[in-house]
Amino acid sequence: MAVQLKKNPPRSATAITVVDKVGYQALFEQLPAATRRWLDTVGFNGAANSHALLPDAEGQLQQVFAGVAHALDPFALAALPMALPEGHYTLDSGGLALPPELAALSWEVGGYAFDRYKPRSRAPAKLTMKSSSAVERGLAQARAIALARDLINTPAEHMGPADLAKAAQVLAKQHGATFKQLQGETLLKRNFPAIHAVGRASSRAPRLIELKWGKAKHPRLSIVGKGVCFDSGGLDIKGAEGMRLMKKDMGGAANALALADLVMAHKLPVRLQVLIPAVENAISGNAYRPGDVIKTRQGLQIEIGNTDAEGRVILCDAL
Helix, strand or coil: CCEEECCCCCCCCEEEEEECHHHHHHHHCCCCHHHHHHHHHCCCCCCCCEEEEEECCCCCEEEEEEECCCCCCCCCCCCCCCCCCCCEEEECCCCCCCCHHHHHHHHHHHCCCCCCCCCCCCCCCEEEECCCHHHHHHHHHHHHHHHHHHHHHCCHHHCCHHHHHHHHHHHHHHHCCEEEEEECCHHHHCCCHHHHHHHCCCCCCCEEEEEEECCCCCCEEEEECCEEEEECCCCCCCCHHHHCCHHHHHHHHHHHHHHHHHHHHCCCCCEEEEEEEEEEECCCCCCCCCCCEEECCCCCEEECCCCCCHHHHHHHHHC
16 A cells, blocks of 8 residues: 555654645745755745655755645645655645545545556655545545556456456455356346347356345445446447457446445445446447347347447346
8 A cells, every 4th residue: 555554653754845836935934045045956845736845954865845736626735646756755734734534535546557568667755644434534524536447457358247246245245245246148047138238249148247235224225337448349340450459348347346446445324235237349240230139137128239239238127
């Protein structure tokens, strides 16, 4: 983690003074003359997403000035973890006061890297913060964002319908939720024909993933996410440029799981249900075709005009 929860920062921690443009003008006049000259020399003026390193008399890092747009910017500090030298930092109480939740969120998000296939070139700078409910909320949001990013960034070779189901199962275990899935021909037996039609051409079986959590007395909150793990376009095949980023066509499912993670982490008084129709829209001899008429779970008959419109077909069964 880029944010470290400790009562007191390490003695070597460098203070970060956060400012916005207006506040910086007032603070500037109170700074020592040498500090003012240095900040003028490096061109720091408190602009958002800028920072300046202030050395001490021996050339060691003494202080950091960081510019933000405003105190409620959820990404206020996100540029710093990978821009500052590796080491430990703390927020200076003399600067602009950021809400602890947003400070923790923005720093942790800024330290994110997708390193499954390529190791990080460096570790993020560490920010020490005192633990509090607000800081924990910020970190929970950052973890949910990282979950969604990891799922979407993973290429389809390693993020097929079964892999997406595994991610949901892991999340369920973390929060004590129940998990189940219907896959392959079972979808037809349990009346999810549209999901089956879209995913049947792939060697990786289609499935409906379900996660449940919460108490029966609470109102039900259903989150439904599109889980097209790869979209070739089917028989109405996409061009190469359009297909290049189709590993992200399960982004709805990734965000559904991330939101569910937050709901459960915050222990909201809801009866949570997550539904993810997970398929690969592939091409083979049994692929669904333009002009086919498919029955849906609701009993409606829908005509397929273009097999590249698979998202609405699978979502209608889940909804």
